[in-house]
Each structure stands twice: as structure tokens, then as C-alpha cells.
Amino acid sequence: DTGVSQDPRHKITKRGQNVTFRCDPISEHNRLYWYRQTLGQGPEFLTYFQNEAQLEKSRLLSDRFSAERPKGSFSTLEIQRTEQGDSAMYLCASHNSERGLFSGANVLTFGAGSRLTVL
């Protein structure tokens, strides 16, 4: 269990640019979740995948946001035409739903996050 990895850890970009974040979940985890955490707030759900299928999307996931998990392993979250309001920490979490909710110590295992700063 090498944990959930996220890359890059910090991205600074100018308004209007596109950015992409990558998440590598724990290898046997079929579920992958994306959350957004703005400063001083708790994480907010964006979307989740089961294997390669995107099963749920939040209203927070505007048309400028797209997430993929093409082979059911790693996932990418792309933000097009970034705005200053997109500045946040983007968290990824994974879970093996086939073993039940409490199969692991952490329920959902979170990565350390990718912090986006839009200037």
C-alpha cells in the first residue's frame, strides 16, 4: 500500500490557462473520488469513478472541468480557462468498494492534494 499520489503538489497559473492534475490511487482500489477544498473550508465532492466509469458529478463540476479515468487506474482532472475562483486544494481519494465500506483503516484513503493558485 503505497498510498494515494497526487501530482503536482502545487501549481501556479495565470487566469485563462488550462491545468491538469493527476491522481494515482491505491492499486487495488476500484473507486476514485475528487474533492475541492477552498481555504478555511471543508472538502466538497466533485465527482467519482468506479473503475473507468464516472458515476456521479456534482453541480460544482462546471463545463470547464473534466475528469477522466481511462483505464480504471490513474485519473486526471483538467480545468480549462482557469479563474481566480478555481484557486483551491484538489483532493483525490480512493477506496475498494468490493470489500465493503470498512475494509480499510481509512474508509476513503486521501492523497495529500494538489494546490492550485490562479493569479
Place this chain on the structure above:
Amino acid sequence: AQTVTQSQPEMSVQEAETVTLSCTYDTSENNYYLFWYKQPPSRQMILVIRQEAYKQQNATENRFSVNFQKAAKSFSLKISDSQLGDTAMYFCAFMKGDSSYTLIFGSGTRLLVRP
């Protein structure tokens, strides 16, 4: 829709003392789970303790325990014998008892343990 409210933005406690963090939630669901997560500075979120709504007994994990009041929709976290390593953001979270496993978080409480 479910909501989670943490009314204490910041708390401070002396090392070795006990502190209680508050959380209330709103839901019309009967089957759900509640969690407390810890987020140390610049580190990933980890689960502290969980409570199944159908269980009347309050969950306990070593120095951490909860006071789950289902009728009042209250779920507080008590940390006993506070340690410097307990300094972190603490988030209360709600999960419906369906198969999506999506979490709804409160706004968090920043806990500082003073030496």
C-alpha cells in the same frame, strides 16, 4: 440535502488536557455514517473515528471518543490526554448509507495543542 455544521472555527487546549469538538448535521436519512477526519498541516486527511447511525453505543478509538446523539443530530469528538501531534484541522463528515460512499464535510475546526 444533507448539511454538516461545525460551529467552532478554532479551539485550543493544553497538552494532556481534554477537549471536545462539536458537530451537528441535518438529514432525513435513517441509514448513514458519521466520521471525524484529521488533516495535519500539509498532510493528507486521515480517519480518526467512525460511527454507524444504527449503533447506539458511542464509538471509541484509544484517546478519541464520540458523543452521538441521534435525535439531536449531534456528533461531538472528545480528545483525551491531548498530545502535540493532535494539532490539526478536524473535519466532521456525513455519509449516506448508499453505495456511493461520498462524504459531506463540515467547515472544520482548527485545534491547537499548547505545550
